[in-house]
Structures are given as structure tokens and as C-alpha cells.
Amino acid sequence: MKTRHLGRIGVAAAGLAVLMVTSACGGASNASPGATSAAPASTPSAASSTASAAGGSMASSPASAASSGASTGAPSSGGDAPSGSVAALPAAKLDVLIGSSGPAETEAVTAAAAAWGKSSGSTATVAAAQDLTQQLAQGFAAGKAPDVFYVGADQVANYAKAGNLLPYADSLTDAADFYPSLKQSFTYDGKFYCAPKDFSTLALFINTDMWKKAGLTDADIPKNWDGLAAVAKKLTAGKVPGLVMSPEHDRLDAFMVQNGSNLVDADGKPTVNDQKNIDALTFAKKLYTDGSMKWPKDLGAGWAGEAFGKSEAAMTIEGNWLLGSMTKDYPTTKYKVVELPTGPTGVKGTLSFTNCWGIAATTKSPDQAKALVQYLTGTDQQLAFAKAFGVIPSVQSAADAYLKANPNNAPFVNGVSYAKGVVSAPGITDVLTDFNSQLQGLSTGDPKAILDSVQDNLTSAMGS
Helix, strand or coil: CCCCCCCCCCCCCCCCCCCCCCCCCCCCCCCCCCCCCCCCCCCCCCEEEEECCCCCCCCCCCCCHHHHCCCCCEECCCCCCEECCHHHCCCCEEEEEECCCCHHHHHHHHHHHHHHHHHHCCEEEEEECCCHHHHHHHHHHHCCCCCEEEEECCCHHHHHHCCCECCCHHHCCCHHHECHHHHHHCEECCEECCEECCEEEEEEEEEHHHHHHCCCCHHHCCCEHHHHHHHHHHHCECCECCEECCCCHHHHHHHHHHCCCCCECCCCCECCCCHHHHHHHHHHHHHHHCCCEECHHHHCCCCHHHHHHCCCCCEEEEECHHHHHHHHHCCCCCEEEECCCECCCCCCCEEEECEEEEEECCCCCHHHHHHHHHHHCCHHHHHHHHHHHCCECCEHHHHHHHHHHCHHHHHHHHHCCCEECCCCCCCHHHHHHHHHHHHCCCCCCCHHHHHHHHHHHHHHHHCC
């Protein structure tokens, strides 16, 4: 495959270019509908609702700060340490822009903002973006960005370098409660910029009827790549493949992590064409050429979750966003979820996807914005969001309660301890978009040539 040079990618502080991403439900983008940890590919039409001292109440959790477990304190304007209470702060009007996965998410965030507004005396107006990246870029360029907004992990470095984000997250009283891997996703140049709002990880979905029909038992649940290849082959029957996956980096990169590598090393140096990554893509390509794995388009599906839900494939590798679709759209399909297999060296690996609550550097009400975020990321409030639209809380203190309510989701929660997040660096979004474009041809392409090209592009972008 011919190497493609994207050139150096600059980010202007006054006008951030519109950066479009084409993959994943997670922190980068969404190929799959209903992904709740990132702005979905298709969002509801822009709609706003006002949460104020006079408006709304929480539908699924107590509204008070005491019951949410999150302090309503906000840093005083003179320093980073939390002090005082929300009530002691002057009333403010905040604009909140979200990349909503649907009405359930929009309504839940609106209700939470209303509860905070009622207790604080401030007003928070929540709007669901039609195109979050574009609307933020326009807002930054015009100096009229919303006060609080969703930020995907792939965009943090771009926005931070451009001076668009307030680096506030370390000043939250619950900063140490966020999972370390999620904090890392939103750390740039040594600063923890913004609080993770929730997370998703990848796991293996298995159609249990097909599993039993193939004569497989729990003892056959794949623990490594050899096991995955063996069961995928055994489950393949006629036009139904054993495994369906989307040919994009936000799925296939999981194999790289399982093989002990990633797109960058621990120091952030590009390692895209590391031999372990070449071996990982080669493994994925072999599954495809052997006929035991197909891409969604081969099955006439829009995404892998659809093909799995319709029983057009026996297994898929997707995130917890698929759970809602299985319940709503494919209620008769029986399935189970297990952790992803390890690579040849026995390394556990999966990917995590997350958004954070960004605060604009130009906000006129930074203390009130921080207080709102602290409320929204409180333990009980995150559990309410989990119940309302299927996300997993980003704070460790919510794990036990979440698993008690959702015991079958343990594979996703367990994965966050060894997951790798979206690589965040200025200019990386265009590189990853091009990577996805090249992965569309993996079935006939050369894994090494693809990764050599991306290595060159990523090195150039990160050096800009």
C-alpha cells in the first residue's frame, strides 16, 4: 500500500479547524448508533432546555448534593482549593452543549442540570448539538464557546494546545476518584484538563444459541487469540460468520493492546509500525481471509452490533453501548458478554472510550462551571446517568453499586483497569481518520504498509 503523507497539522488558537472523525463509539467518534460515551454519528436535532432555580427535578436520583455524594463546593475565584458552597457563589447563567446519543441522554442531563440549578440559584441551559465538533470550533473561533461541553478524548490535546480549555479537573474534590486510565485520556502537557463523564470498553458478545448449536461450552470461551480463532471457525456456518467486526482502529487496535503494544508507547512516542502491531493486524486479516470473520458491510449491516443483533454473526467485539440496542431492537437474541481474550504473550487488553466535561477558557463563570461539573460527576448522579442511558460511571466509588445493579456488565467494568484510551495529541484526528480509511482495505492490503504509513503521518502530526 502506498504511503500517504498528511503533512503537518496546525491548530490555531483563534479558530480550530473542524475535525471530523469516522469511527467508534467511544471517545473519538461513532460508527455505532447509541454510543453514549461520545457524540453519535447521528444526533437528535439541536434542542435546548433550561435548567434553573425554578426548573425541573431529578427523575432517578436525589437532587441534593448531600445525597449525590458530590460536594457542591466550588473553588473560590482566588485559588484552586475547593471552598464555600454553591449557594455562596453569585448566580450565573451557563450554556451546556452535549453530543447526545438520544432523547434519554438529553433528558437526563437536562434534569441533572435543573437539580443543580435549583440548589445553586444559577441557570444551566442544556442543548444537544447537531455536530458537536463543528459547533465547538465555530464557538471557539468567535469567542462564544459554551461554558460547559462534551469533549472527546481525541480532541482534548487539540483544544488544550489552542488555549480553548480551562485546566480545572485537578481542583475537583473527587479528582482522585476517577479511574487512572480515564484521567490519562484527559491529561495534556502534564495537566488534568477535564473530568471524565463516564466510559465504555470493548468486550466479546456471544450468541448463546449458536454457541450451543456448535457444541461449545463455557470451557471453550476464548482466553487467547488461538481460542478466538478456533471458536470463530467452528461457529461459522454458511453465510453466518463466527465473528463480525468493524474495520476501524477503534476496534482493531484492541488486538494491538492485547499483543503488548499500541499506537504510542508510555512516553507518547509513535510506535504504530511496531512488529507487535503488525502481527496484530495480520491476525485480524487472517481471520477475515479464512472466512471466519466478516465486516458489517459484507452482511448488509450498518455496524457490527446490527449484524450480531439480527443473528447474522455468532460473535462481535463491541462496547456496552450495544446493550441498549440488544434490549430495545433485538430482544429475542440470546447472548452473553465476556472479557476479550489475551494476546500471544498473555497480556489482557481492551480499549476505553470516554468524553469529559470541558469548560471553556473564556467562560465568565469558571467557579460555577466547576461546581456544575462536580455535581454531574458525583457518585449518585453518575449512577443515575447509568440507569437513564446506559453509561458506566467514571468514578471508582460507583463501581460496587453499578455492578450490583448490572452484574452482567462486569466484563466492561473489569476492562477499564487494563484498557488503553484514545491516543490524544494535537493533529491526531486527521491521522486516525486516514488510518480508518486504509483499514477498509485490510482484507487485501499489507498490514505493514498500512502501519508504516500511519507511523509516518502520526510522527509528522505529533511533531507539528
